[in-house]
Amino acid sequence: MVQTKELRPWSSEIEEVFRTHYTNAFRAAYRITGSHSDAEDVLQTLFLRLLRRGPAGELVSNLGGYVYRAAINASLDVLRSRRDGRCIPLQEEDLPAGGKISPDRMLESKETQVWLRGALAGMNPRWAEIFILRYFDEFDNREIARMLHISHATVAVTLYRVRRLLEREFKARMRGNR
Numbered sequence: 001m002v003q004t005k006e007l008r009p010w011s012s013e014i015e016e017v018f019r020t021h022y023t024n025a026f027r028a029a030y031r032i033t034g035s036h037s038d039a040e041d042v043l044q045t046l047f048l049r050l051l052r053r054g055p056a057g058e059l060v061s062n063l064g065g066y067v068y069r070a071a072i073n074a075s076l077d078v079l080r081s082r083r084d085g086r087c088i089p090l091q092e093e094d095l096p097a098g099g100k101i102s103p104d105r106m107l108e109s110k111e112t113q114v115w116l117r118g119a120l121a122g123m124n125p126r127w128a129e130i131f132i133l134r135y136f137d138e139f140d141n142r143e144i145a146r147m148l149h150i151s152h153a154t155v156a157v158t159l160y161r162v163r164r165l166l167e168r169e170f171k172a173r174m175r176g177n178r
Helices: 004-033 036-053 063-085 103-122 125-136 141-148 152-177
Strands: none
Touching: 004 036, 004 063, 004 103, 004 125, 036 063, 063 103, 063 125, 063 141, 103 125, 103 152, 125 141, 125 152, 141 152
């Protein structure tokens, strides 16, 4: 028999969490995955996990931050699986309106975005999360430090290392394309 009595109160709470935090979590997932459908899948997975966890799960002091970070981490998982499967989506929504960018420049930009997503998927998840929070979501170092419960200096050093790593990988990629 289904335990609907226990599930219903939590269902209404999770609906409120969904309504409150969906937009920010979706934006984060979309910026990382670059795909509307992947972002939707990320959010569906995230909220199903929350629902299964139930009200008896561990308490979270900042639910909005938790949902946002969970969306980032789940999006990175999608990138990792995409890299492993070599599946790169092409969607009309990714193309600029009005044709203001030349086709060559547009292709180069798209290739760079795909490369960056793959590079982030292949690195230490904590490093990728810090990089995404800083450069995709534009949080400052102090905000990131508070969110992740680490020092401001750790954020700064990690960002420096990730930028150097990405710069080396990108230069190597560019030399390989010539």
